[in-house]
Amino acid sequence: xxxxxxxxxxxxxxxPGTALAAxxxxxxxxxxxxxxxxxxxxxxxxxxxLSDGGTTWxxxxxxxxxxxxxxxxxxxGDLFGRRRVLTVGLALFAxxxxxxxxxxxxxxxxxxxxxxxxxxxxxxxAALALTMDVFPPGPGRGRAxxxxxxxxxxxxxxxxxxxxxxxxxxxxxWIFHSVALGAVLVLVAVVKLxxxxxxxxxxxxxxxGTVTVTLALTCLVWALTSARGTGWTDARVLGGLLGAVTxxxxxxxxxxxxxxxxxxxxxxxxxxxxxxxxxxxxxxSVWIALFFFLPLxxxxxxxxxxLATGAGQLPLALANMLGAAAAPRVSQRIGVTATLxxxxxxxxxxxxxxxxxxxDGSYLVDVLGPSVLVGFGLSAAFVQLTALAVDGVPQHDAGxxxxxxxxxxxxxxxxxxxxLATLAxxxxxxxxxxxxxxxxxxxxxxxxxxxxAAVLAATALLALPxxxxxxxxxxxxxxxxxxxxxxxxxxxxxxxxxxx
Numbered sequence: 001x002x003x004x005x006x007x008x009x010x011x012x013x014x015x016p017g018t019a020l021a022a023x024x025x026x027x028x029x030x031x032x033x034x035x036x037x038x039x040x041x042x043x044x045x046x047x048x049x050l051s052d053g054g055t056t057w058x059x060x061x062x063x064x065x066x067x068x069x070x071x072x073x074x075x076x077g078d079l080f081g082r083r084r085v086l087t088v089g090l091a092l093f094a095x096x097x098x099x100x101x102x103x104x105x106x107x108x109x110x111x112x113x114x115x116x117x118x119x120x121x122x123x124x125x126a127a128l129a130l131t132m133d134v135f136p137p138g139p140g141r142g143r144a145x146x147x148x149x150x151x152x153x154x155x156x157x158x159x160x161x162x163x164x165x166x167x168x169x170x171x172x173x174w175i176f177h178s179v180a181l182g183a184v185l186v187l188v189a190v191v192k193l194x195x196x197x198x199x200x201x202x203x204x205x206x207x208x209g210t211v212t213v214t215l216a217l218t219c220l221v222w223a224l225t226s227a228r229g230t231g232w233t234d235a236r237v238l239g240g241l242l243g244a245v246t247x248x249x250x251x252x253x254x255x256x257x258x259x260x261x262x263x264x265x266x267x268x269x270x271x272x273x274x275x276x277x278x279x280x281x282x283x284x285s286v287w288i289a290l291f292f293f294l295p296l297x298x299x300x301x302x303x304x305x306x307l308a309t310g311a312g313q314l315p316l317a318l319a320n321m322l323g324a325a326a327a328p329r330v331s332q333r334i335g336v337t338a339t340l341x342x343x344x345x346x347x348x349x350x351x352x353x354x355x356x357x358x359x360d361g362s363y364l365v366d367v368l369g370p371s372v373l374v375g376f377g378l379s380a381a382f383v384q385l386t387a388l389a390v391d392g393v394p395q396h397d398a399g400x401x402x403x404x405x406x407x408x409x410x411x412x413x414x415x416x417x418x419x420l421a422t423l424a425x426x427x428x429x430x431x432x433x434x435x436x437x438x439x440x441x442x443x444x445x446x447x448x449x450x451x452x453a454a455v456l457a458a459t460a461l462l463a464l465p466x467x468x469x470x471x472x473x474x475x476x477x478x479x480x481x482x483x484x485x486x487x488x489x490x491x492x493x494x495x496x497x498x499x500x
Contacts (some may be wrong), residue, residue: 019134020144022189024151026086026127029093029182030120031155032162033062035291036175039163039299039306043172050106060225061110065117066124067410068217072210074125074403075262079205082126082133082399083196087187089122094183101176112176119183121403128402130194132390142328142387149383150324154317156291161317164310209254209262216247221411224418232422267397267404275466276389277408282459283344283381284409285416286351286452290374292417293424294354297445298367301359301438312363312371319375327380337467340384344460347377348453355450359442388467416455424448 037044037058045055077085096115103109131148135141166174223240230237255261268274298309323343331339350373357366389405390398428444435443 016134016140016144018193019195020131020147022186022193023127023131023134024147025182025186025189026090026123027148028151028155028158029090029179029186030066030124031152032159032182033093033097033116033120033179034066034288035156035159036163036179037062037159038291038295039160039309040167040172040175043167043306044109047172048103048106048109050109056225057110058113060222061113062117062120063410063414064218064221064225065114066120067117067221067407067414068214069118069121070125070403070407070410071213071217071262071400072403073121073123074129074399074401074406075205075210076122077126077129077399077403078396081196082130083190083194085122085399086126086130086194087190089119089126090183090187090190091119093119093123094180094187097176097180097183101173101180124406125399125403128386128390128406129398132398132402133395134195137391139328139332142332145383145387146324146326146328148324148386149327149379150321152324152379152382154320156287158313158317160291160295160313161310164306164308168305168307204260206255206258206260206262209251209258212247212251212254213262216244216251217407217411219247220244221414224414227418227422263400263404264397267393267401272388272391273393273401273404276385276387276391277405279340279459279463279466280385280389280405281408281412281415282455282462283378283385284412286347286420286455287378287409287416288413289417289420289448289452290351290378292421293445293448294367294371297357297442298363301357301442301445302361302363302367304363312367315368316371316375319372320379323376323379324383327383330380331384336384336388337464340381340388340463340467341460343377343380343384344456344463345377347374347381348456348460350374350377351449351453351456355446355453357442357446357449359436359439416452420448420451423451 041055041058044050044058050058073085073089093116096112096119100109100112100116103112128148131144132141135144162178163175166172166178219240223237223244226240227234227237232238251263255263255265295309295313298304298312299306304312327339327343330342350370353370353373354366386405389408390401393401424444424447426444427447428440431440431443
């Protein structure tokens, strides 16, 4: 008896679980590259001969290209095939990572980081849209987004850990070479495990709208990242902000008149996309800052080396994964509004605890406990907001919706980090006149974490009306995918959401 497959039979379709593993690994790689350089910046500066400004742009070049091109990457996936755009993005990402690890001059390193960001802008929205393709609305999608949230948060914390380990063991080039190897492995997994998606969307690529919004986002992110070093009143920063506002206004006018708009109005007809993106921008404003300030406190105040600093992020990463895994189950019981509010307040409590850190403190007293709270709340909130921002979106716009929610998180993060870094620097400069250097640094970090906690508390209050209004908005998803608890009665079981 021939148990093999005949030549006319198609190969077995990949299982959703294995496809999710490959797609989640792609998202993890993107998030890893965002934070893996933070611990190694002093070594990178010495190894390549970077100036103070050049060191900043090792981080900024990646974030600038990533944030400015996410919408373009998402729309390209919708029109030209998400799996194809994902594989091209991974290949570009891997090649740029090799170039960054081999760089011998500041210009080559910064350019390679920008190309890394370009690849990431293709990877993130395409991978999220493919996840939505593989998992239709229902319990499966909720669990998939839980995994997505876990790896997104774990990528940020894991980057700090891996960066510390590799820098101390083999030197800073290996933080980029390891990312390149990971991207190649993910590329192979995507090709083998992710089924070919539904196909290309209809319509044409909106080149004029794409160029306009990309330039606008470039001006905005550049101005915000530059403000951290030069201040908000610098003429270049003000010029960049003015250019961003002007170009965004032009973009809105262009999109209102184009039949194949990059940002079609139909994307916002469910009433959930706008709410999800606004809240995600606020969450992002403290997310990136967390992974910027916490390692600095561990190294500059507590005196931890890169390896110990990275290892100190493990509890946060584990809490992140637990929070993301629990979020879909909790939201089925109490609804998305209550789950999101509780998650935001949990993270706010952790950040408020961090704002009590001391100059003569310790990791166990000042970092461990709040890190667990922050990690748990951060991932649970991320899962709920991602689901909200893509829920009810037509399949042919899924890539754009994924690009939009990633853009708002990235741009929100740039705004938040610029503002919080300016605040921390001002507080440190003032405190340095009458305190030691370490005490002054601690005062700046405490101020940044205190404001972050206040922002998240305000976001939790804002989430109450926004998520409820989104659920009731005209064109919202049908009751069988809603996530808030239904009124008592026979329809309760049908109205209870399994989606998130």
